[in-house]
Amino acid sequence: MTALPSSFDVTLALDIVLLVMLLVVAGAVARTRSLLAAIIMFSVYSLISAVWLVVMDAPDVAFTEAVVGAGVSTIILLGAILLTRGEAERPDWRRLIAPALACIAVGGLLVFAAIGLPGLGDAASPANAYVGRAYLEATPKDIGMPNVVTAVLSSYRSFDTLGETTVIFAAGVGVALMLGFGPRASLAPPSAVIGDHHVVPRVAAKLLIPLVALFAFYVQFHGDLGAGGGFQAGVIMAAAIILHALVFGLRETMAAIPPRVARSLASLGVLLYAGIGVICMMNGGGFLDYDYLFPPSVEQQIPGWLLGDSEHAHHWGQHFGIMLIELGVLLTVSATMVTIFYGFGGRTVEAARQEAKQ
Amino acid sequence: MDSVLSWIGGGFVVAGVALSLLGAIGVLRFPDFYTRIHAASITDTGGASLVLLGLCLIAGLTLTTLKLVFVWVFVMLTTPVAANALANAAFSSGHKPRIGTFQIVRTDERRKTPRGPDAP
Numbered sequence: 447m448t449a450l451p452s453s454f455d456v457t458l459a460l461d462i463v464l465l466v467m468l469l470v471v472a473g474a475v476a477r478t479r480s481l482l483a484a485i486i487m488f489s490v491y492s493l494i495s496a497v498w499l500v501v502m503d504a505p506d507v508a509f510t511e512a513v514v515g516a517g518v519s520t521i522i523l524l525g526a527i528l529l530t531r532g533e534a535e536r537p538d539w540r541r542l543i544a545p546a547l548a549c550i551a552v553g554g555l556l557v558f559a560a561i562g563l564p565g566l567g568d569a570a571s572p573a574n575a576y577v578g579r580a581y582l583e584a585t586p587k588d589i590g591m592p593n594v595v596t597a598v599l600s601s602y603r604s605f606d607t608l609g610e611t612t613v614i615f616a617a618g619v620g621v622a623l624m625l626g627f628g629p630r631a632s633l634a635p636p637s638a639v640i641g642d643h644h645v646v647p648r649v650a651a652k653l654l655i656p657l658v659a660l661f662a663f664y665v666q667f668h669g670d671l672g673a674g675g676g677f678q679a680g681v682i683m684a685a686a687i688i689l690h691a692l693v694f695g696l697r698e699t700m701a702a703i704p705p706r707v708a709r710s711l712a713s714l715g716v717l718l719y720a721g722i723g724v725i726c727m728m729n730g731g732g733f734l735d736y737d738y739l740f741p742p743s744v745e746q747q748i749p750g751w752l753l754g755d756s757e758h759a760h761h762w763g764q765h766f767g768i769m770l771i772e773l774g775v776l777l778t779v780s781a782t783m784v785t786i787f788y789g790f791g792g793r794t795v796e797a798a799r800q801e802a803k804q
Numbered sequence: 805m806d807s808v809l810s811w812i813g814g815g816f817v818v819a820g821v822a823l824s825l826l827g828a829i830g831v832l833r834f835p836d837f838y839t840r841i842h843a844a845s846i847t848d849t850g851g852a853s854l855v856l857l858g859l860c861l862i863a864g865l866t867l868t869t870l871k872l873v874f875v876w877v878f879v880m881l882t883t884p885v886a887a888n889a890l891a892n893a894a895f896s897s898g899h900k901p902r903i904g905t906f907q908i909v910r911t912d913e914r915r916k917t918p919r920g921p922d923a924p
Binding site: 643644646647650653654657 | 878881882885888889892896
């Protein structure tokens with residue numbers, strides 16, 4: 447490393463390379479007329495953004511971007527494209543003038559606003575000097591959790607996270623209201639296995655799905671210590687279920703996880719999250735104030751060996767509260783993703799059936 | 805000892821990157837879909853394996869090495885299967901491989917002739 451000149455900034459070089467790649471991919475998405483290619487390139491765009499977020503030291507966000515942007519949303523968009531045409535027509539250039547002007551205006555505003563932003567990692571910027579520093583200093587004392595991102599997300603700002611979880615739930619309900627909860631008629635059994643072309647993906651999926659599900663639980667329960675948490679784990683779990691449906695067929699997956707179970711779990715997650723808040727209120731605290739998760743009479747009964755060292759003893763409520771609301775987030779996110787996938791998958795099956803009839 | 809290992813590891817990383825670059829050139833230059841996917845898949849798996857092996861040597865015997873091994877297993881399980889699925893889908897939908905002698909067509913001449921369905 448000493449051979450490099452001191453002015454050579456590796457992070458800056460990586461930033462420039464990744465941003466140029468993002469720009470190229472975005473231009474290609476705008477130019478292509480094939481919707482399939484556009485979806486795949488969107489997936490590439492998300493993956494590059496995820497790498498860039500890792501470079502910017504935001505692994506929690508990068509995680510979400512990689513799983514949601516490059517993984518699940520690509521699958522759902524592919525499901526949507528099966529219901530429509532694969533090619534977009536080239537529109538008349540006169541109809542492009544107004545959208546182009548709008549894009550230039552919004553882009554110009556964003557560039558103008560970006561000039562006023564403080565530098566990346568600037569210690570004197572308001573976010574780092576006041577709020578961020580306060581969180582960093584208070585987290586060990588208040589919550590006793592190594593990952594400050596998880597502490598901020600699920601304890602200090604648990605109202606926001608409850609809102610986000612509810613938004614995801616509402617999105618699932620919206621898709622289900624438009625597309626339904628899955629195929630309305632029962633699905634045909636899979637055709638004979640003789641001459642099966644898909645044996646290699648099948649074997650690989652059998653090996654992969656348990657590993658992916660296990661990784662989802664690791665991400666879920668390791669969220670206190672490292673990058674991860676309910677959102678990421680929920681989407682990884684949904685990805686495992688969707689992989690099962692892609693390889694083994696919608697019928698098999700719906701037998702394992704019926705749509706009724708999926709939508710019940712989605713609402714159960716939000717209920718669990720809000721219910722924790724109500725329990726805290728019943729014990730005399732504020733809504734989602736985990737210090738009041740257990741009434742004092744219960745907290746005195748906890749045996750000493752469970753509490754660990756005295757420093758962490760009074761964070762018991764915080765740890766349990768965060769674990770439970772993260773479980774609620776996991777349930778809602780994964781079940782909502784699966785419900786949305788069932789919605790698209792059911793429509794695809796019906797469209798294929800109608801085509802076969804004609 | 806440590807510095808020797810990290811130099812060897814660095815060599816593996818550079819070799820892996822070079823292999824991936826060769827794969828990218830192959831995807832652009834090879835004549836038809838099947839040869840292209842061959843170039844993409846083999847060099848991708850091999851290049852990633854070499855890079856991960858190099859990183860393992862640099863990291864030494866730590867928890868990071870174990871995580872890198874997990875990543876390697878995942879890559880070995882997914883990349884070849886993805887290539888197989890792509891080639892299988894192309895073959896099932898009737899995409900024929902190009903068979904015959906390979907003629908190098910200059911780019912300016914290729915532009916003049918319209919592209920047929922089996923053009924590279």
